[in-house]
Amino acid sequence: MKATWEKIEKNLGVLEVEVEADRVAAALDKAFNKVVKKINVPGFRKGKVPRSIFEARFGVESLYQDAIDILLPEVYTEAVDQTEIFPVEQPEVDVDQFAKGQTFKFKAKVVVKPEVELGEYKGLEVPKVSTEVSEEELTAELERLQQRHAELVVVEEGQAASGDVVVIDYEGSVDGELFEGGSAERQSLELGSNTFIPGFEDQVIGLGTGDSKDVEVTFPEEYHAAELAGKKAVFKVKVHEIKRKELPALDDEFAKDVSEFDTLDEYKEDLKKQLASRKEEEAKATQENIVVEKAAENAEVEIPQGMINSEVRNMMRDFDNRLRQQGMNLEMFMSFSGQTEADLQNQMKNDAEKRVRNNLVLEAIGKQENLEVTEEDVNEELNNMAASFKRSVEEIRQILESNGSLDSLKEEVLLRKTIDFLLANSKEVDAPAEEAKEEAAE
Structure with a gap:
C-alpha cells in the first residue's frame, strides 16, 4: 500500500x-x-x-x-x-x-491535530498563597464539625426558625386549581436551605407546631415546568413538627467521639495539621492552574471545531456519569432543569475549548523539553490506582491493557509531569494588594 x-x-x-x-x-x-x-x-x-x-x-x-x-x-x-x-x-x-x-x-x-507555536512558558509568575491556618479557620472547622454531629431535637414549644427542620403537609394551587407535584404529606424541610420556591421557607418561619398558613409565592420565570413559570401560587401548609439542631459541646468527650484523640487540645492540633495540608494542596492546584493558563495564553494555536466538539461530548459523558452516581441521569436532569442537551453543550463549549488548548500547549511543551514517561512513572501510577481500588497492580495493568487505556494513562502522567515542570520553573510573587484582601476575606 x-x-x-x-x-x-x-x-x-x-x-x-x-x-x-x-x-x-x-x-x-x-x-x-x-x-x-x-x-x-x-x-x-x-x-x-x-x-x-x-x-x-x-x-x-x-x-x-x-x-x-x-x-x-x-x-x-x-x-x-x-x-x-x-x-x-x-x-x-x-x-x-x-x-x-x-x-x-x-x-x-x-x-489533523494543530501545530502549536509556543510563547514564554518558563519563569511565569504565580502568586504566593498562604498555607498558614488561622485561629478563625480552625474555629470555623470545629463549628462545621459540630453541625455535622448535631442531633435533631423536637421543639415542644416555640416557633420555627431559620436552620430548623419542619415536617409539613402542603397543597399547592394556581388560579384555584391543584397542579401535579404540588402536594406532599409529612415532608421534611430545612428552613433556610433554599430548597423550595423563593419566598416559601421565609413564610414558614415563625409558625408553631399545629399551625396552618396559606403561603403565597411566585414561580421563577425560568422555572423548569413551563406551565408554572412566572405564575402565582398558593400553598396550604400545616406544620406537624419542628426539629432543632442541638450542637455537642466542644470538649474532650467530643474529641473522643469524632477522633482517636482523648483530649480536645490534641484533636485541635491534628485538625490544624489537616487544614494546613489541605491548604497546601489547594495552593498548589491554584498555582498549577495559573501557570498553565499563562503558558496557554502565550502560545498560538488554531483549534479545529471537531476537537472542541469531541471534548464537549467527553464532558457530557462525564457529567452523565456523575449524575448517575447521585441516582440521576442526564435525561432526568434536563427534565428538572428545563434545559436541552444543546443548552448544556453550549454552556460547556468555552471550557471545552480551554481544555483542548491547555492540553495541546502542555503536549507541545513536553516535546520541546523532551519530557518522557518512564516505566517507573507508570508503575507508581498503577500502584496508586491499585491502592485506591483495592486491587493488585497486575489486575489494574491487565484491565488497562485489555481496554486500550494504558496509553491514555501514560498521556495523563506526561501532562502532569509537564505541569510539574512549569511550576518548578515558575516564579512566586506577592499577590497584588486587592487580591490579598480578597484572599484574606475568603
Whole structure:
C-alpha cells in the first residue's frame, strides 16, 4: 500500500492512498460471502449461489460498495499510521478507483491535530498563597464539625426558625386549581436551605407546631415546568413538627467521639495539621492552574471545531456519569432543569475549548523539553490506582491493557509531569494588594 500526505492549509491536508489489487480481490470475496446469504436465485438454495452465477446475474459492480465499506476503514488506519498524522475529525473520502482486478485509489481530506507555536512558558509568575491556618479557620472547622454531629431535637414549644427542620403537609394551587407535584404529606424541610420556591421557607418561619398558613409565592420565570413559570401560587401548609439542631459541646468527650484523640487540645492540633495540608494542596492546584493558563495564553494555536466538539461530548459523558452516581441521569436532569442537551453543550463549549488548548500547549511543551514517561512513572501510577481500588497492580495493568487505556494513562502522567515542570520553573510573587484582601476575606 502507498500513502502520501500533503498539507493544504493550516490543519487540513489530503491523504492519497493506493491499495494493492489482491487486497481489493480479498475485499470482494468478503463482500460476496456477506451478500450471497441474503439473496434468492431460482434453482439455488439461499447462500449457495456460485460466484460466477451471481456476477452474471447481478454484476460484480453490485459488490463494490460493500467491499469498499469492508476495506476502507482498515487501509485508512494503516495510511494514518504510515504517514504519522493525527486526525481529529472524520475524513471526507473520495474514491478515485475501485474495480475488480485493479488497485483501490482514494483521497481523504483530513483535519489533523494543530501545530502549536509556543510563547514564554518558563519563569511565569504565580502568586504566593498562604498555607498558614488561622485561629478563625480552625474555629470555623470545629463549628462545621459540630453541625455535622448535631442531633435533631423536637421543639415542644416555640416557633420555627431559620436552620430548623419542619415536617409539613402542603397543597399547592394556581388560579384555584391543584397542579401535579404540588402536594406532599409529612415532608421534611430545612428552613433556610433554599430548597423550595423563593419566598416559601421565609413564610414558614415563625409558625408553631399545629399551625396552618396559606403561603403565597411566585414561580421563577425560568422555572423548569413551563406551565408554572412566572405564575402565582398558593400553598396550604400545616406544620406537624419542628426539629432543632442541638450542637455537642466542644470538649474532650467530643474529641473522643469524632477522633482517636482523648483530649480536645490534641484533636485541635491534628485538625490544624489537616487544614494546613489541605491548604497546601489547594495552593498548589491554584498555582498549577495559573501557570498553565499563562503558558496557554502565550502560545498560538488554531483549534479545529471537531476537537472542541469531541471534548464537549467527553464532558457530557462525564457529567452523565456523575449524575448517575447521585441516582440521576442526564435525561432526568434536563427534565428538572428545563434545559436541552444543546443548552448544556453550549454552556460547556468555552471550557471545552480551554481544555483542548491547555492540553495541546502542555503536549507541545513536553516535546520541546523532551519530557518522557518512564516505566517507573507508570508503575507508581498503577500502584496508586491499585491502592485506591483495592486491587493488585497486575489486575489494574491487565484491565488497562485489555481496554486500550494504558496509553491514555501514560498521556495523563506526561501532562502532569509537564505541569510539574512549569511550576518548578515558575516564579512566586506577592499577590497584588486587592487580591490579598480578597484572599484574606475568603
